[in-house]
Amino acid sequence: MLHKMALFQNSQEITNVRLALGQSACDHREKPRDPATLNTAMSLASLANIYQALGRPADALPLAERGARHHKERPRTEHPIFANRLDDLARIYRGLGRPADALPLAERALAIAENAMEPDHR
Secondary structure, eight states, X not given: OHHHHHHHOOOGGGHHHHHHHHHHHHHHHHSSSOSSOHHHHXXXXXXXXXXXXXXXXXXXXXXXXXXXXXXXXXXXXXXXXXXXXXXXXXXXXXXXXXXXXXXXXXXXXXXXXXXXXXXXGO
């Protein structure tokens, strides 16, 4: 719920509130439970997306990497949501001028997404 609140706040003057809500959601989800939960990964991705939208890819990168690791620890790494996390991470690497790091992630994200589609939609 906290990560959704952070995403729906678009006003630039409440950026600090958005970041605090996103960080709070990540902290809350990682402390008392198994850190490899889908909700934790979603919160990390949301916070990384906020930093990315603010033009702060260096701050987004470690969060996106943690989110991708959380998904990778799950048994269903061929799920389209994992493809979204890989694509988010690839976008951040591209924004940081690291296309060589972005390319394999983007290719894997595409392969996962295509495999999840019905054959007649590929």
